[in-house]
Amino acid sequence: MALRSSVDARVLIIGCGISGVGAAQKLIRQGFRNVRIIEATSRSGGRVKTGRLDGKIIEIGANWIHGPSQENPVFRLASQYQLLDEECMSEENQSVDIGGLPPLLSTWLSSSGKKLEAEVMAPAVEVFLSLLKKCQEFYTSSDAPMSSMGEFLEREALRISNEEWKEDETRKLRQALFSTLMKLECGVNGTHTMDDVDLGTFGMYKSLPGLDCTFPGGYDGLITHMMNELPKDIVLFNKPVKCIHWNNIHSQSSSKEGTCPVTVECINGEIFEADHVIVTIPLGYMKKHHDTLLNPPLPQHKMHSIQRLGFGTNNKIFLEFEQPFWDEECEVIFLVWEDEYDLQNHVSDMKTAWIRKMSGFTVLKPTERYGHILCGWIAGHESEYMETLPEEEVLHTVTRLLRRFTGNPTIAPKKLVRSQWFHDPYTCGSYSYVAKGCSGQDIDNLAEPLPLTGSEAEPLQVLFAGEATHKSFFSTVHGALLTGWREANRLISHYNPSPRKVTANL
Numbered sequence: 391m392a393l394r395s396s397v398d399a400r401v402l403i404i405g406c407g408i409s410g411v412g413a414a415q416k417l418i419r420q421g422f423r424n425v426r427i428i429e430a431t432s433r434s435g436g437r438v439k440t441g442r443l444d445g446k447i448i449e450i451g452a453n454w455i456h457g458p459s460q461e462n463p464v465f466r467l468a469s470q471y472q473l474l475d476e477e478c479m480s481e482e483n484q485s486v487d488i489g490g491l492p493p494l495l496s497t498w499l500s501s502s503g504k505k506l507e508a509e510v511m512a513p514a515v516e517v518f519l520s521l522l523k524k525c526q527e528f529y530t531s532s533d534a535p536m537s538s539m540g541e542f543l544e545r546e547a548l549r550i551s552n553e554e555w556k557e558d559e560t561r562k563l564r565q566a567l568f569s570t571l572m573k574l575e576c577g578v579n580g581t582h583t584m585d586d587v588d589l590g591t592f593g594m595y596k597s598l599p600g601l602d603c604t605f606p607g608g609y610d611g612l613i614t615h616m617m618n619e620l621p622k623d624i625v626l627f628n629k630p631v632k633c634i635h636w637n638n639i640h641s642q643s644s645s646k647e648g649t650c651p652v653t654v655e656c657i658n659g660e661i662f663e664a665d666h667v668i669v670t671i672p673l674g675y676m677k678k679h680h681d682t683l684l685n686p687p688l689p690q691h692k693m694h695s696i697q698r699l700g701f702g703t704n705n706k707i708f709l710e711f712e713q714p715f716w717d718e719e720c721e722v723i724f725l726v727w728e729d730e731y732d733l734q735n736h737v738s739d740m741k742t743a744w745i746r747k748m749s750g751f752t753v754l755k756p757t758e759r760y761g762h763i764l765c766g767w768i769a770g771h772e773s774e775y776m777e778t779l780p781e782e783e784v785l786h787t788v789t790r791l792l793r794r795f796t797g798n799p800t801i802a803p804k805k806l807v808r809s810q811w812f813h814d815p816y817t818c819g820s821y822s823y824v825a826k827g828c829s830g831q832d833i834d835n836l837a838e839p840l841p842l843t844g845s846e847a848e849p850l851q852v853l854f855a856g857e858a859t860h861k862s863f864f865s866t867v868h869g870a871l872l873t874g875w876r877e878a879n880r881l882i883s884h885y886n887p888s889p890r891k892v893t894a895n896l
């Protein structure tokens with residue numbers, strides 16, 4: 391049977407986040423003319439979402455380019471589009487290798503309203519960072535002593551603390567700081583508790599060199615520039631997909647001339663026919679809807695991996711102030727609850743204690759650009775609960791928290807904006823992580839196209855991209871972009887099996 395040419399192949403991409411836009415860009419450049427993107431919401435960008443607070447740019451979703459250096463495709467694109475500061479572009483900063491954690495100037499505030507001495511806190515930070523490094527090494531040595539990150543960090547942190555820090559008060563304070571850093575790490579990994587994060591695969595994630603940087607004009611500038619290279623009406627907005635019928639079992643498709651391997655059914659009843667569908671829907675949504683999203687349903691092993699892999703919540707709470715209460719050079723403010731020295735996951739009353747999960751605030755810099763804005767970080771179930779509260783209540787609770795930790799009863803943020811990723815119906819959380827008991831195989835399963843190899847049916851009907859399908863860069867923008875390119879390339883080589891290209895690379 392002759393292959394339909396790539397020029398005519400009907401490709402539908404579901405989801406207009408960076409992975410979907412990236413896939414479309416690559417296909418169009420290779421001469422595919424029949425490409426459309428179907429998006430549930432009224433906007434492109436997905437988890438790249440730039441907002442405003444009093445006219446100032448804030449990032450509701452992704453904020454940094456993690457590891458901005460030549461190997462990072464987001465960095466390369468952003469440089470081409472001239473969206474970055476000179477500082478970010480400098481050779482020097484591209485080669486800084488900090489292994490993922492930038493050296494920030496921190497302030498530590500305690501629940502009794504005291505500013506804690508940096509010299510007292512520094513040894514605890516050092517121990518925690520060295521433990522994280524150890525966790526990463528278990529991936530290559532494959533001799534993780536237990537299954538979860540949480541168990542390991544807790545045991546080791548307490549052991550070292552008891553061995554090395556004899557003075558009772560200092561020891562307890564440092565242990566309480568461990569609690570804070572654990573909460574921060576929950577946010578980094580997008581999980582409720584580190585007890586759910588797999589210890590043996592922690593090191594599968596790769597960090598690239600380069601000093602993390604931001605987009606002075608907003609992350610969404612990247613999406614806008616990419617979209618400008620696509621045909622005008624390529625995206626169909628406000629069309630949530632309900633079901634992907636593959637293997638040509640949907641009744642309508644068989645009546646038409648020829649065959650149509652896939653039909654995509656939207657919630658509003660509209661139906662689109664395709665030869666190939668690239669699904670870029672977030673893992674959070676897939677977890678909730680996997681039993682109805684495909685017909686016939688997903689093969690067992692793909693289904694299981696969707697259920698097993700982790701997808702948690704990390705939210706931001708932006709606060710704007712008339713005047714800063716922090717020092718000029720301060721970059722991050724950590725909150726240390728003095729009674730949390732036992733390192734237990736506190737399962738106290740959600741209603742009154744959700745705010746305890748907030749690890750701290752980053753200060754938006756430079757001040758000339760942002761004025762005085764803090765970004766608070768909160769992960770897990772407490773973060774999901776926070777999303778359900780009225781904005782005034784969140785503002786009230788955060789204000790009380792700040793007054794307590796600074797000992798200053800007059801502190802009053804004037805405005806608040808927060809993210810609500812868990813209740814976003816088309817994301818259902820923030821990003822993926824490798825949950826306890828999972829491995830890289832689960833990510834491979836997620837990415838495997840349908841039908842499975844060996845099937846007689848039309849090949850490459852449903853392909854899978856998106857952040858959660860990248861083995862070493864999951865949970866990032868560059869990871870998502872690479873998966874979009876990966877699936878586009880899969881189709882490109884399907885139609886151009888020889889190295890000779892049918893259409894010139896524009």
Ligand SMILES: Cc1cc2nc3c(=O)[nH]c(=O)nc-3n(C[C@H](O)[C@H](O)[C@H](O)COP(=O)(O)OP(=O)(O)OC[C@H]3O[C@@H](n4cnc5c(N)ncnc54)[C@H](O)[C@@H]3O)c2cc1C
Nearest residue numbers: 405407408409430436437452453454631856857866867870
């Ligand atoms: C709070 C937060 C902070 C982050 N910070 C960073 C950071 O600093 N640096 C970094 O590199 N990464 C960060 N990330 C992660 C990064 O944003 C994501 O990994 C990346 O944007 C995901 O892109 P994607 O294309 O895979 O998915 P998405 O951007 O989520 O795109 C998927 C699209 O599919 C659509 N969709 C869903 N369901 C349907 C349906 N049924 N029908 C049709 N369309 C549907 C959605 O509306 C969405 O537009 C952060 C994420 C969050 C939430």
Ligand SMILES: *[C@@H]1O[C@H](CO)[C@@H](O)[C@H](O)[C@H]1NC(C)=O
Nearest residue numbers: 476477478480481482483601
């Ligand atoms: C590297 O980045 C830092 C922090 O943004 C900045 O202060 C510095 O000037 C940069 N270096 C160069 C050579 O641009």
Ligand SMILES: *[C@@H]1O[C@H](CO)[C@@H](O)[C@H](O)[C@H]1NC(C)=O
Nearest residue numbers: 578579587592593595823824
């Ligand atoms: C958690 O985040 C850290 C730092 O980004 C990363 O090294 C690690 O691989 C992540 N682990 C999981 C399981 O997501």
